[in-house]
Amino acid sequence: MKLATIRIHDATRAVRIDGDTAVDLGESDLVHFLRHVDWPARATAADGERYEGPLDYAPVVVAPEKVVCVGLNYRHHIMEMGRELPQHPTLFSKYARALVGAYDDVILPASSTQVDWEAELAVVIGAEVRHADPEQARAAIAGYTVLNDVTARDWQFRTPQWHQGKTFEATTPVGPWLVTADDPAVAARGLSLACEVDGDTVQKADTGDLVFDPATLVAYVSGIVTLAPGDVIATGTPGGVGHACNQARYL
Incomplete structure (x- = not known):
């Protein structure tokens, strides 16, 4: 559904x-x-x-209480960025004003010359959950959507904390829809994920390459804060980002 x-x-x-x-x-x-x-x-x-139709899609969740993002969660992407596999999820956050609809224009930050793409599977929470075990975490997932964690690399790497490069307003398309967790389309262990820029396929991966799967992430984050209905967890991006190319490529 x-x-x-x-x-x-x-x-x-x-x-x-x-x-x-x-x-x-x-x-x-x-x-x-x-x-x-x-x-x-x-x-x-x-x-x-x-x-x-045609339908005008807003962000699949408008003004969620929390948008929690995960960095360095695909093995191939971790290797291309020259890092070791993490023992714990790397977390940062976005503010709701960063979100736009799936077909809305992304507003490139005027102060950045290194705006990059990051296609991601996103989890949408469907029940309040705190200190969840794996079974409770899976049950709390309403379903899945697509998110592009468009990132200003020159701002991201100004400090060891990434947040400032990740939450510029109107930079993060999410949607167009939520596919519920019981839908056969998302019941498989691995989901294919791809990103195209100007007709070129720049990212292509399977979610089986995730270090931390969605239920593990829900359980982990719920140990820090209460997750509420409508909250979003962006599960990380695979390899193929522009910043990691031999000759860096940006939007």
Whole structure:
């Protein structure tokens, strides 16, 4: 099942995607919708107003409480960046204003000349969870989406802390939709991931190359903070970023 947040008449609505049609779920966005404990049943049974395509996709989650990102989580990417495999996840955060819809323009920071791409699988939380074990962590995942952690490398590497290069406003497309965790499309252990720039495939990987899988990340982060419905965990990017090319390439 695919869920999304779309823009309608200067507002947003949470919807279920049925082919080219969106079915209203009765809430303004997915963050509010996922706060219903019985959201899976509500999503399946929804028979609200229908919106025909083309659809204007907002960020799949609008103003989530937290966006937690993971660095150095694909083995190939870790090697291309000249680092050792981590013993613990490397975490940083984004602010909600960094997020844009999947088909929105990315606003390149005027103060950066080294803006890079990072295609990622992202986890969306569907139930409040704290100090989760692996089973509880898996159960707390509403589903998965796609995120591009567009990064200002010259700002990222100004200090050992990456945050300042990662959260420029309107730089992070997320969506267009959330695929629920029970959907056959995401039931497989490995999911393919690719990124194209100007028609060139610059990243191509399988999530089986992750060092820390989604459930492990949910459990780890929930040991630090309570994860709430609508929170996002970006699971890291594979090899092929522009900064690591023999001749660096930027957006």
